Amino acid sequence: MRGTGSADYNEDFMAAELICFEEKCRARYPITQVIYNCPQCGGLLEAVYDKPEQSAPMLRRLWRDRRASNAPLDQSGVWRYRELIPFLPSYDGVVTLREGNTPLLESKQAAQYGGLDRLVFKHQGFNPTGSFKDNGMTCGTAQALRLGMTRVACVSTGNTSASMAAYASAAGLQPIIFIPHGNISYGKLAQALEYGARTLQVKANFDQILALVRQLAERLGIYLLNSINPFRIEGQKTIMAEMMDQRDWRSPDWVVLPGGNLGNVSAFGKALREMKDLGLIDRLPRLAVIQAEGAAPFYRLMRRKARRLSAVVHPETLATAIKIGDPVSWPKARHEVSTSQGTVEKVTEQQIADAKAVIGRCGIGCEPASAATLAGIRKLTASGVIAKDADVVAVLTGNVLKDPDYIYRYHTGALKAPSGAKLRSTFGNAPVIVPNDAKRIARMLEGS
Numbered sequence: 001m002r003g004t005g006s007a008d009y010n011e012d013f014m015a016a017e018l019i020c021f022e023e024k025c026r027a028r029y030p031i032t033q034v035i036y037n038c039p040q041c042g043g044l045l046e047a048v049y050d051k052p053e054q055s056a057p058m059l060r061r062l063w064r065d066r067r068a069s070n071a072p073l074d075q076s077g078v079w080r081y082r083e084l085i086p087f088l089p090s091y092d093g094v095v096t097l098r099e100g101n102t103p104l105l106e107s108k109q110a111a112q113y114g115g116l117d118r119l120v121f122k123h124q125g126f127n128p129t130g131s132f133k134d135n136g137m138t139c140g141t142a143q144a145l146r147l148g149m150t151r152v153a154c155v156s157t158g159n160t161s162a163s164m165a166a167y168a169s170a171a172g173l174q175p176i177i178f179i180p181h182g183n184i185s186y187g188k189l190a191q192a193l194e195y196g197a198r199t200l201q202v203k204a205n206f207d208q209i210l211a212l213v214r215q216l217a218e219r220l221g222i223y224l225l226n227s228i229n230p231f232r233i234e235g236q237k238t239i240m241a242e243m244m245d246q247r248d249w250r251s252p253d254w255v256v257l258p259g260g261n262l263g264n265v266s267a268f269g270k271a272l273r274e275m276k277d278l279g280l281i282d283r284l285p286r287l288a289v290i291q292a293e294g295a296a297p298f299y300r301l302m303r304r305k306a307r308r309l310s311a312v313v314h315p316e317t318l319a320t321a322i323k324i325g326d327p328v329s330w331p332k333a334r335h336e337v338s339t340s341q342g343t344v345e346k347v348t349e350q351q352i353a354d355a356k357a358v359i360g361r362c363g364i365g366c367e368p369a370s371a372a373t374l375a376g377i378r379k380l381t382a383s384g385v386i387a388k389d390a391d392v393v394a395v396l397t398g399n400v401l402k403d404p405d406y407i408y409r410y411h412t413g414a415l416k417a418p419s420g421a422k423l424r425s426t427f428g429n430a431p432v433i434v435p436n437d438a439k440r441i442a443r444m445l446e447g448s
């Protein structure tokens with residue numbers, strides 16, 4: 001499972017650094033310094049590199065050729081694009097589960113529902129653990145190994161813990177997951193348990209646990225893989241590289257994605273800017289971030305043109321992957337939405353539920369957070385922000401099986417919003433009880 005041998009020595013790595021994202025600070029640190037925020041100003045960190053030596057046509061050909069390779073590193077939809085993420089001195093220690101490699105899926109039905117002539121989904125739910133978190137986690141664990149860490153940790157009950165557990169175990173690191181007491185999402189937690197994570201429930205809220213984990217991390221040599229980790233963001237950049245490669249480097253007009261902690265929009269924006277600087281694409285697509293109405297602090301920040309994000313104290317949505325009141329990456333996200341002349345929209349629980357059912361009926365399927373994209377597109381075409389004939393790619397972030405309970409309730413008319421209000425099963429498809437009688441079943445099936 002390890003990557004290929006010493007032929008993959010990365011001669012460019014000396015040029016990699018961490019830099020503070022805050023305009024006023026921009027302090028630089030060695031790529032190997034174990035920091036999660038800027039030690040000087042507390043700002044977010046990002047990885048920066050010198051430009052690769054290869055020209056854009058050379059990179060495109062190199063990446064296309066690697067698709068025919070049997071080398072694990074080339075088969076990874078993240079490490080195939082390693083010239084865009086050259087933070088490692090050598091690729092010997094990289095562990096890949098063949099993350100990325102996710103398809104572009106076109107759907108007429110979904111396009112029509114979204115008010116578009118054409119719509120293509122980039123489905124990150126096709127990843128090894130069923131979400132885009134794998135794109136980042138292969139990078140985060142590679143960095144942990146490179147730093148000589150033996151344990152990694154995160155605070156999460158969701159896709160982050162499922163992904164971290166898998167990659168850490170595959171790399172021979174010990175995954176430790178901290179979860180708030182009595183606040184568990186069982187589907188995703190089940191994956192974490194199966195992949196061998198030590199799972200600790202703490203009687204405290206998310207922020208208290210994060211403070212606790214930071215203390216423990218220093219004392220016990222634990223590397224933190226929360227979504228603030230800049231190397232996870234580097235891995236998520238390759239989602240845009242792979243999408244452009246699949247489109248023969250033609251930029252779409254819009255890339256639409258759900259917004260939770262806002263790591264994805266930060267990663268996508270950085271990737272697109274870097275690809276434009278390298279001459280790989282000739283223009284930036286506009287980024288449209290869709291939030292759930294009950295957890296929409298970034299929507300509020302952008303619409304009010306506020307200076308700072310004010311947190312939603314009690315975020316509420318059934319789309320648990322985007323149920324986040326205080327998203328850490330908001331300064332980066334704001335920069336990327338503005339730079340791309342993008343937009344932010346919010347959608348209701350009903351709109352998410354119906355859009356999700358439509359994506360299901362296309363034979364595609366996704367988890368609730370992902371469906372915010374189609375719900376958002378429907379709103380944005382209705383208001384004229386996205387033109388009917390626009391070239392749109394919507395990123396589906398998670399697999400349909402992540403949340404089967406939600407699906408069953410929707411189709412049987414038993415889904416309730418966090419407010420307690422019953423949601424309509426607009427596209428409900430409940431199972432039917434029939435007698436053990438071929439004639440009557442035949443008559444029923446013919447009649448429908």
Ligand SMILES: *Cc1c(COP(=O)(O)O)cnc(C)c1O
Pocket residue numbers: 131132133158159160227258259260261262263264265321322367369370397398399
């Ligand atoms: C983590 C996650 C999100 C939120 O992504 P951010 O990058 O934090 O905005 C959305 N959908 C799914 C399925 C996720 O797992």
